[in-house]
Amino acid sequence: MARITLDHIRHAYGPKPSSEKDYALKEVHHEWEHGGAYALLGPSGCGKTTLLNIISGLLTPSEGKILFDGADVTGRSTEERNIAQVFQFPVIYDTMTVYQNLAFPLRNRKVPEADVDSRVREILEMIDLSDWANRKARGLTADQKQKISLGRGLVRKDVNAILFDEPLTVIDPHMKWVLRSQLKRLHRQFGFTMVYVTHDQTEALTFADKVVVMYEGEIVQIGTPVELFERPRHTFVGYFIGSPGMNFLPAKLAGATVTVGRHKIPLERAPTVAANAKVEFGIRPEFVRLGREGFPIQVLKVEDVGRQKIVRTNFEGHLLTAIVSEDAEIPAEPHVTFKQSAINIYADSWRAETEG
């Protein structure tokens, strides 16, 4: 297992990138810890698979270096990097049995047959496929096949990292939970470095210690699920994470007071914002409280989603979404208040730091 350093990496698929727009992956400079579970989260086309392929060595970055435990591996091929990868669609060797599938990476590396056997049996145990060892891999279900793909990665003891490229896409919803928790358990047990690409926030948040949110070829935030929820660094993180996403209202800032429409809302601390920046007031629907006090709003629509109600309201001509509990009454003349500590101020889409 290894610490992965991404040293000023940029990638463009075209031959001669001239402007920032030509880069599928804008500059990434970061260090990923040994044994961490990282999720790369973002919409389709945000560059997350590009970044994954750069780590795995299927793609050589246009600029920058990649280091495993401090050693430069930029020029090395996939097998030399000693990583494992699980793909979106299960890749299995049809004509082989489950056992042979798992033994394949070891036999290719000329591991003595006795070691192969003990290691394969161990992995079969881990992924719960011991009873299937001598079955042809072709007849298995999608989730079993995906477990074999994972097993082929785990079977090599010395892998530097295991990479997952949206591995649960073709798995039935009820099996997703099972596989995800198995994966989580294996990670806790063996502590390999994992990088997991997904566009599903639930998957990312439940799986990873650190979530790397990507948007238009850029890493916009790396943080724990709590950080992403409470302090999104970028408006994109705000509405990509959370269901429904964060509210953003155009605002004006004066010291420690923010003005939305006609209303002045006091802040805990004064944020630092450049003079001409576009200021937005951000609040998660979970921290919008409906009641008889505060600022007047108009209720547009109430969606009942089971244990909660999602209330769409009009606040000073802007859409404001609130989440209230199932049994909460919506008063006849509704007003809102905001939990002060949950307010974030954004300048040109990036979160403004506060003073002190």
Add this chain to the structure above:
Amino acid sequence: MEKTWNNKAWFLVLPVVVLVAFSAVIPLMTVVNYSVQDTFGNNEFFWAGTDWFSEMLQSDRFWDALFRNLIFSFTVLAIQIPLGIFIALNMPKHGIGVPVCLVLMALPLLIPWNVVGTIWQVFGRVDIGFLGHYLRVLGVDYNYTQDPIDAWATVIIMDVWHWTSLVVLLCYAGLVSIPDAYYQAAKIDGASRWSVFRYIQLPKMKRVLLIAVLLRFMDSFMIYTEPFVVTGGGPGNSTTFLSIDLVKMAIGQFDLGPAAAMSIIYFLIILLLSWIFYTVMTSHDAQS
């Protein structure tokens, strides 16, 4: 619930039944009819029973032609299948090379069979043919009209030139359907080039290969036009395959009875061998 009986649907299959009757059943039965009777013209027929069949099965001429035909079929299969796979593996997967290669590959398949024969007949001639003349110049004693081995070589090379493309195109279709992830996974698993072929490409090509083998076997076993144009079955009888022999017998000598019996035996052999090929090659599927 009361089941409704309505046999009107049978009318819907009637066109097909009529078509199959006229295209297959009636001609085949005509042949069966000839094979069990003898005629001396004037549309007079005498019952001959299985005489023609036993005569045919005892004739050296038939067994020799069958033997030559089997050798020919297995030789072209042994060359065309591996060569076709090899070419398909080395065809470009992206870019301008793809349409260029596909068109080049398809060209021999578009040429009428007797034209193929004529091309090679002229190509191999020792007096004016490019191949024949220059082989002579290089000191090779080549003459397909006199030397049986040269005649065989010419016919086989011609068939390889004509039909390998079919194998290539079928294999290529199988190869391009393999997702990139398979190759990437194989790389990560440290698979050798041979392992990639053996465990990824070959299994994915299996279905199309089965079709290729069957088509090539049936076609080569029925080959007539090209050797007829190039060698006319000669020198001697050395390239007289079953169909050439059959035509000689039926139209040259007008021995309708023996020719009909031979046709039926010929048909049954093709049916049997195709069935064996198919069963053997699909048995792996059934196992798992």
